[in-house]
Amino acid sequence: MLKNYLKIAIRNLQRNKVYALINVMGLALSMSCGILIFALVKHHLSFDNFHQNSDRIYRIVTEQHRDNISYSFSVPAPLGKAFRNDYTFGEKVARICTFDDLLISVKQGNEIKKFKEAEGVAFTEPEFFDIFNYPLLQGDKKTVLAEPNTAILTEKAAKKYFGNENPINKTFKLDNRIELKVTGILKDLPGNTDRKTDIYASYPTLKTFNEWLGSDDSWGGIASAMQCFVLLRPGISPAQVENVMPAYVKKYRPTSKNVHHYKLQPINQMHFDGRYNGPMDKKNLWVLSFIGLFLIVTACVNFINLATAQALKRSKEVGVRKVLGSLRTQLFWQFIAETGMITVLGATLAMLLAFLGLPFVNTWFSTQVSINLLNDWQLTAFIAALTVLVTFLSGSYPGLILAGFQPVLALKGKLSQQNIGGFNTRRTLIVTQFAISQVLIIGMIVIANQMKYAQKSDLGFNKDATILVPIASETNLSSIKTLKSKIAGINGVEKVSTFYGAPADKASWNNSPRYNNNPEEEVFRVSVKSADEDYLSTFGLELVTGRNVFPSDTMRECLVNETFVKKLNLKSPDEVIGKPLTLNAGKFKGTIVGVVKDFHDQSFHEDITPICITTLAENYSYYGVKINMANAKRTLDAIEKTWSQQHPDQIYEYKFLDASIAEFYETENIMLKLIQTFSGIAIFIGCLGLYGLVSFMVSQKTKEIGIRKVLGGSIANIIWIFGKEFSRLIVLAFIFAAPLGWWVMNSWLQDFKFHINIKVEVFILAIVSTFVVATLTVGYQVVKAALMNPIKSLKSE
Template sequence: MIKNYFKTALRNLWRHKGFSFLNVLGLAVGMTACALIVLYVTFELSYDSMHKKSDRIYRIICDIKTPTEVINASGPSWAVAPHIDGAFPEIESAVRVSRESFLVRRGDVKFQEDKSAFVDSAFFHVFDFELVKGDRRTALNNPFSVVLSESTAKKYFGSSNPVGQTLLFTGDAIPAKVTGVMKDIPENSQIRADLLISMSTLTRNLNKGLDDQWGNYGSSAYVLLKPGTNAKALEKKLPAFLEKMNGKQMKDSKMYATLFLEPLRDVYLYSTRDGSKTGNITNVYIFSMIAVFILAIACINFINLTTARSTERAKEVGIRKVVGAVKSQLAGQFIGESIILCLTAFIFTLIVSALLLPLFNQLAGKTVSSGIFSNLTFVGILFIGSIIIGFLAGLYPALILASFKPVLILKGRFSSGSRGILLRKVLVVTQFTISISLIIGTIIVYKQMSYMRSQDLGFNKDQVLILDTNGDKAKKSLKEEISRLPNIKSIAMSSSVPGGGNPGAYSEIENKKGDLQVANLDLYFVDFDYITQFNMKMVAGRPFQKEFATDTTQAMVLNEAAVKMFGYSSPDQALGKRFKQWGREGKIVGVVKDFHFRSLQENIKPLSMRIEPDGCNLITVKIAGSNLPGTIRSIESKWKELIPNRPFSYEFLDEFFDSQYRAQQRFGNLFLNFAVLAIFISCLGLLGLASYSTMQRTREIGIRKVMGASVSGIVNLLSVDFLKLVLVAFVIASPIAWLTMHYWLSDFAYRINIVWWIFALAGITAAVIAFVTISFQAIKAALTNPVKSLRTE
């Protein structure tokens, strides 16, 4: 019997190849999109899941309250981790991670290793990164001990064993011993490094006394709690610990720290701490909803097309019932057909997903999966999901078909009824509600991205080349030599550029009341040419000038946000006021107009600038537009002549600044692609329904043509009912899309307004797409010879 049902199902599907193809195509596209989104969402949710003790690992974060503001720091002071380790019995281990960039050499092989980090000796006890060579208990115990990733070890040592061999670090060629090789850290880890250096190298040699610096912030810190420890209860004990260890210094500096424990698994997606907002749980929610929506649209297509064709199979159902078939057998037959369609779609899904995965990884900007078949559990879940989808999507049509009364069917009195028509209308409205919502969302995402790219940043970033000397002794000589080259319009040095990180500096600035007010100001070390090079506007006072000898040690320039912080109503009021900052004292000589030195997702923060030649490691070169490749080659030649031990590399400032928005741009690209797929699937269903509707009205169309109806009149007749459904969908979709995108835009400090024409454009777009889809069948029917149409019945 099962074999007979299977044959019948295949024959029926083959007999109606067009409808079967639309069903399989719609399901395959929907399941493929859903599968890729599930891979992406699963990857995002898997960050730091490779650590077996991840539920006991917490990052120590810190709020620093000053008289001016509360600073939400992503880590505590350097002294916290080494002192907290033995202070509480609840803590099993504590480690610090300080990201660095090192020049590393071995013979003629040299690289600037940007993914480097100083880590404490307990690093491999707290985190489960696999060590393939060396002893994880002792690899980082001694100063100048280095652990390499497998890819980094191969880069320097080829196939030979690197353990016990030496690498040279920094421009001073400091020897360091390789004590271990670890597997490359997975991409779904928020701690990423290709080279680990023992923390004692820093604290005992390069920066002695760092372990006892309670006012110096700069590293991340993690604690591994003992099993059964209540993190919140431990967190309540931390204020007393800080008061005991650092109470007097906090009082003297007027900077009061409060420590918190943040679960490791929450850092990537949920943390809002400065420098840590790498993932976005909102985007995960949005893509999860899109996956559900696309799958729902695909299932709706199936239900619509199957119920629409129910009248064609009425006689088959009637005859089967007359010869003794019961409802369960008929329902099983039709559900079986549905499952066969879904399993066919499943096979296509696997093939298409495997082909599209490399492109999808590229769009996502990360390797969310190395291959569909690399995770057999996922394939198994997809297979079971296909069967469940087939069962659920085929259940309602099966029950409808199985409930037909054979007497009415065989007497020719069968009518599909208004309930089936109403259901199809509801499902079409649902489809287009989702599609229109996605169209609105896509327009808003791209409008926001365009807004950020076109916003006046307050400085000129075009044709500016960035060279990072990493503090090389020849950096000043390099600047002078490059300045003499042709096509060089200007050149400057600084500690940072807009879009790059910059340290917060403990500062005391004279406020409106005449008191020295404590604040943590962002700090740029610059030279005399920096402000001029970037065309920054002075709103009060003057920029730094060589004519004033005291500018090198006793002058500061603030931005407008800093002036407001200290209570001044106009920039002019801040001129001549006193400052103290990192051992320097002097007066404010100028106020620069606010410019966006961070992402437009953040408000402009208070900024200070000082002349500090030794702190300027970046050279920014403004280049004339002509012969750009030749100019870069000339700069490279000077680099190799003066800094031969460092590899030459450069970035353009506009690309560097725009890199802050890559995550949002990737989100926009993925959003657009999935929106297009959702619309495509909706159109497949609409095409099938229009085709069936046209077929059902073949005789009516023939009569209307005989009576003189025009082609346009017939097209309008067949289209108007569907377009009404699109209009209803637009009315429902608009408020839903507005609420969702308003929530998404709340992440941006500078954002667009959601204007009415976005909704109008989305509605018109959906209507045009629907009309074109329907018209394909309507025009075909309208052009058919009416004699042929009337002969069909």
């Protein structure tokens, strides 16, 4: 029986090649997107699930309760040691302090090779590798990081630095100042972990690298470099631990208004919790999953539409089979077999398309997703289940329609559209298809407009034609000033400033200020931007009142922004001029001499924060160089040459400020690319179905068109017969799509403190673009039918 079904299916598909091709293409495109989305979602859900006892691994994080609540994945440096000594909740406790973009120098023969490690170096307590399942291939886990100035490398790093030589006991220099000896080799870290560091130095070495973070007395603040992980003992709940954590605040920060609330974050939430810099919000995975589902539904709608439209052609076949004794179930399964054959062809092509599209997905998401059907049973099961689901979703309704034909009517050729579900059924399906496409189009337009708004809006400073050049490590102040002067003298350089961070920067130094000699610190935090006297002119920052700071190497004077004044509830910016300001628990003191107009110091996701700009030269990290773009290449080459001459043992690098700001919206830009791609695919699948359906309608109305033309009907009248049908469907789809699209995208925009308003133009553009695409799709077939010689069309009937 099955063999007979397949043989009939092959014959029917050979007779209807266009019908088969349209369905195979539509299913292949939608299923390939489904496969890629499944692989991507599965990859992200697998993050850090390979550790033993992962249900007991937690990161201690900080909630900072001030005028509002802010979140940090870091804790004070001494907290880990104190927690280990004071309580028995933790089976293992480990601190890890990571610094990015560090210079590694390795002696290879007579040559010294230099490497810039973007993921940096982590100073790690040995217990870290008892908590996490990062296997050690060489070395003793108990002793590899016990001594100062020792380190372990991943296989990849060892190969990069030492080639095929045995790296054990070899040395390399960190930041040109600390020599580390290799005592162990780690297995390369898997792709489904957020830890990417390839170099782990012993924790005692941290004190040499950064004395404040390496101290067990530095409770006064937190730095993003420092994290603390704990493996709880069996039976211990996070709530038990969190109940005792306030004791540290009372003991070590009793007078501070900057109240820390220490919480435990499960390891399986680290990848998804945006509050603590989780790189992938789970709602994005839900969005991708729904888009994949929409695409598959769109392809199935195509199939059902075309199958029911083709049903009349097969009415006599069904009538003969019923007269000869075929049962309704047999006819149903015959059509399911045909559908299954098309779906299998589509699934096979979909796997090929998924393999071809995978590199683009990995590039967009910076992931290492793989598609391996032999080793990934979950993906294999998903493809098999998807094939079966699509087969029955697409084939069941048309199969029931065909199997339900009355044999007498079928043989007499008296079946009508009503007998195959009628136009209303197909109209409903087309409306569904158009509605899905229009929701995606609305989403694409809103995201694109928000990204354009973020890029083109006035940020309150000039970000164009400005490059950021790092200040070399272990550089003294005299050397910094000398190089600044040399860069300023290069032809094409317009302005130069030295500072800790650009006006908008991911890195920030937040501090609790004390204003006007008040006995207590303010309830809000201020973002401290250490910068010289050229900072304002380099970035075009505007003074509201007062003057710029005078040149200095220490904090003597400072500038604040308008938000700082508002936080103090003062009526006028002039009121703060001349008032003293104290930072860092009294360590730094200065006088406010000016108020700067507010500028966006973070992404548009965040409110503008209170800011203090002051001359703390010990914190300078960058040269900001504004250049004339007319001779940009020559100027950039000259800056590199000048910098490298002064720092021959360092690696030169730079980046444009506007590119750095664009990194704020990396996730949004990825989502925009994906929605653009998937919207295009959804529209294309819809066009395939529309083309096939119009072709069928034209063939059904050939005689009607001929009669109308003989009776004087114009070409415009005939075109309108088809046009009015699809115009109504597009408008009806828009009635459903517009409110749904508005609700979804308005919810998405709430993640931004500064965002666009969804205007009526968005919806007009969505419906107009749908009309244009539909017109281009059906136009050729309709015009061809309208221009057909009526004599030929009537004869053909």
